[in-house]
Amino acid sequence: MSKLKVCAFTVSIDGFGAGPEQSRQTPLGVGGEELHQWMVSTRTFRQIQGSAGGTEEVDDGFTKRSFENIGAWIMGRNMFGPIRGSWPDDTWKGWWGNNPPYHVPVFVLTHHARPALKMEGDTTFHFVTGGIHEALERAKEAAGGKDIRIGGGVSTIRQYLEAGMIDEMHLAISPIFLGRGEALFAGIDLAAAGFQRTEHAATEHAMHVVLSKK
Amino acid sequence: MSKLKVCAFTVSIDGFGAGPEQSRQTPLGVGGEELHQWMVSTRTFRQIQGSAGGTEEVDDGFTKRSFENIGAWIMGRNMFGPIRGSWPDDTWKGWWGNNPPYHVPVFVLTHHARPALKMEGDTTFHFVTGGIHEALERAKEAAGGKDIRIGGGVSTIRQYLEAGMIDEMHLAISPIFLGRGEALFAGIDLAAAGFQRTEHAATEHAMHVVLSKK
Numbered sequence: 001m002s003k004l005k006v007c008a009f010t011v012s013i014d015g016f017g018a019g020p021e022q023s024r025q026t027p028l029g030v031g032g033e034e035l036h037q038w039m040v041s042t043r044t045f046r047q048i049q050g051s052a053g054g055t056e057e058v059d060d061g062f063t064k065r066s067f068e069n070i071g072a073w074i075m076g077r078n079m080f081g082p083i084r085g086s087w088p089d090d091t092w093k094g095w096w097g098n099n100p101p102y103h104v105p106v107f108v109l110t111h112h113a114r115p116a117l118k119m120e121g122d123t124t125f126h127f128v129t130g131g132i133h134e135a136l137e138r139a140k141e142a143a144g145g146k147d148i149r150i151g152g153g154v155s156t157i158r159q160y161l162e163a164g165m166i167d168e169m170h171l172a173i174s175p176i177f178l179g180r181g182e183a184l185f186a187g188i189d190l191a192a193a194g195f196q197r198t199e200h201a202a203t204e205h206a207m208h209v210v211l212s213k214k
Numbered sequence: 215m216s217k218l219k220v221c222a223f224t225v226s227i228d229g230f231g232a233g234p235e236q237s238r239q240t241p242l243g244v245g246g247e248e249l250h251q252w253m254v255s256t257r258t259f260r261q262i263q264g265s266a267g268g269t270e271e272v273d274d275g276f277t278k279r280s281f282e283n284i285g286a287w288i289m290g291r292n293m294f295g296p297i298r299g300s301w302p303d304d305t306w307k308g309w310w311g312n313n314p315p316y317h318v319p320v321f322v323l324t325h326h327a328r329p330a331l332k333m334e335g336d337t338t339f340h341f342v343t344g345g346i347h348e349a350l351e352r353a354k355e356a357a358g359g360k361d362i363r364i365g366g367g368v369s370t371i372r373q374y375l376e377a378g379m380i381d382e383m384h385l386a387i388s389p390i391f392l393g394r395g396e397a398l399f400a401g402i403d404l405a406a407a408g409f410q411r412t413e414h415a416a417t418e419h420a421m422h423v424v425l426s427k428k
Contacts, residue, residue, distance in 0.1 A: 013387055013423055014399045015229045031405075173227055173387055175414040175423050179405025185228045186400065191245075191393025200389040202416035209227055209389050 002140055003147045006157055006169040007066035009184075010035040010206070013173065016181030017154040024082045027095055029181055035174045038205030039063050048101045058203045062170060071143025073102055074135050076156035077110040080125070086112045093117060094125065105142040107135045109156060132159050154182035161188055167213050169195070172206040216354055217361045220371055220383040221280035223398075224249040224420070227387060230395030231368040238296045241309055243395055249388045252419030253277050262315045272417045276384060285357025287316055288349050290370035291324040294339070300326045307331060308339065319356040321349045323370060346373050368396035375402055381427050383409070386420040 011017050012035060019029025026032065039045050043054035044063040054060065081092045094100055099120040106125050114127040128135040139148045150157055150166070160166050190211065199210035225231050226249060233243025240246065253259050257268035258277040268274065295306045308314055313334040321340050331339040342349040353362045364371055364380070374380050404425065413424035 011227075013225075013385065013421075014402075014404055171227065173421060175387075175416070175421055176411060177399075177404045177409070177423075177425070179403040179407075183400075185391075186397075188228075189393040190228055190391045193393075195391070197390060202389070202418060202421060204416060207227075207387060207389055207416060207421040209391075211391070 002071070002143055002145055003167040004136065004150065004160065004165055005070075005147050006150050006152075006166060006171070007070075008039060008062055008170055008172060009152060009157065010038070010172045010174050011184050012176050012178045012181070014177040014179065015183050015185060016178040017152065017157070017184040019178050019181045022078060022082060027082070029178075031176075031178045032181065034176050035178075038172055038174060038203065041205070058201050058208065059205055062172065062201075062208055066149070066170065069146050070104060070149045071146025072104050072139040072148050073106040073151050074132075074139050074148060074156065074160075075106060075108055075151035076153050077108055079151050079153045079156070080108045080110075087114050090114070090117070093119065099123070105139070106151075107139050107142075109135055132156075132163060132165070136160075136165065154184050157184065158188065161193065164193060169211045171209050171211070173209065174206050216285070216357055216359055217381040218350065218364065218374065218379055219361050220364050220366075220380060220385070222253060222277055222384055222386060223366060223371065224252070224386045224388050225398050226390050226392045226395070228391040228393065229397045229399060230392040231366065231371070231398040233392050233395045236292060236296060241296070243392075245390075245392045246395070248390050249392075252386055252388060252417065255419070272415050272422065273419055276386065276415075276422050280363070280384065283360050284318060284363045285360025286318050286353040286362050287320040287365050288346075288353050288362060288370065288374075289320060289322055289365035290367050291322055293365050293367045293370070294322045294324075301328050304328070304331070307333065313337070319353070320365075321353050321356075323349055346370075346377060346379070350374075350379065368398050371398065372402065375407065378407060383425045385423050385425070387423065388420050 019032035022029045038059045041055050042060035042063045043056050046054035100123045102123040103121050107128050110127050113129050117125040194213050195211040198212040201208045233246035236243045252273045255269050256274035256277045257270050258274050260268035314337045316337040317335050319338050321342050324341050327343050328341040408427050409425040412426040415422045
């Protein structure tokens with residue numbers, strides 16, 4: 001059955017999934033890039049970026065799995081870009097160039113309608129103005145039985161968590177603190193939500209934890 | 215110079231340093247005991263409890279260091295015991311039996327005066343009603359140039375953090391979530407407080423991070 005999953009999502013030891021003050025220069029907020037050191041150094045991530053080499057151990061395993069059996073993505077508008085309010089034009093096409101690393105339909109949550117955007121490599125961005133339920137319905141249809149991955153950011157994950165709709169989360173805790181930023185779990189009771197820890201592994205760069213619904 | 219330190223303090227991936235509903239049966243709150251699996255299995259901890267064996271690697275190293283060069287402890291009243299309000303009598307002598315694992319003066323923050331309590335093995339509990347500054351002053355005097363360790367709990371650490379008085383913190387992030395409990399860092403900006411990460415290490419049981427003042 002198709003699962004709604006969070007994969008390879010990183011939080012700091014003080015609980016932030018992104019730094020403050022996201023901008024075109026700092027897509028992950030101030031200090032946010034450092035969160036992802038564990039992933040950036042993996043073979044899988046380097047391959048996606050067209051480079052060779054990289055680590056092949058636990059960190060790479062989780063990175064690889066995060067792309068497996070994914071039929072559609074859902075992401076928040078802030079993950080798609082730094083623009084707020086209505087779209088000034090159709091120039092902004094995401095952070096990822098002409099061939100984004102998704103290769104499946106991607107449903108972007110936004111309050112501002114925009115025509116679907118077909119990119120190279122089978123990625124199409126669909127802009128959903130009807131909220132998280134509509135986005136999930138459309139993603140399910142598009143995914144053809146495969147899993148749906150919520151990319152982020154924090155606010156999108158929190159909305160799906162609070163609605164009780166997430167089946168599985170792989171989190172990587174990075175050994176850094178950010179001080180400020182977007183808190184992933186503040187006010188959310190993961191135990192009451194029915195999660196249990198089904199897997200964990202530690203590396204020099206991150207502590208990996210998989211939470212699944214009972 | 216004498217430092218004010220937090221050592222071997224464990225938090226869950228959702229940021230809790232203790233579970234909810236502390237009681238005589240659950241000194242660390244519901245689910246809180248599980249936080250400390252990394253420490254309980256070490257050789258040093260087992261020795262303290264009079265047992266042999268135990269792990270001797272990274273987890274043990276941090277446990278060992280947490281007791282080194284400590285001249286005095288400061289702890290909150292809830293770490294000392296489950297009783298709230300005024301002391302009904304002098305019967306409660308801490309969770310640790312007649313010979314507590316401190317062996318130095320321990321300053322207990324409380325609103326309710328009580329005579330000092332001399333235990334076996336050179337531990338004396340002093341009950342401080344004048345707040346965190348008074349407790350630190352008295353601990354410094356007693357420590358004779360050695361370091362002062364803040365035992366906990368969460369509320370005591372937060373008070374000293376907010377006052378900008380902590381020099382160093384060794385935190386162990388345990389690969390569990392509690393859902394509810396006492397949040398260690400909520401609303402506290404560790405970066406603005408002047409900390410930097412000076413050490414980190416990962417094991418199967420915990421991610422260790424040392425934060426020190428710049």
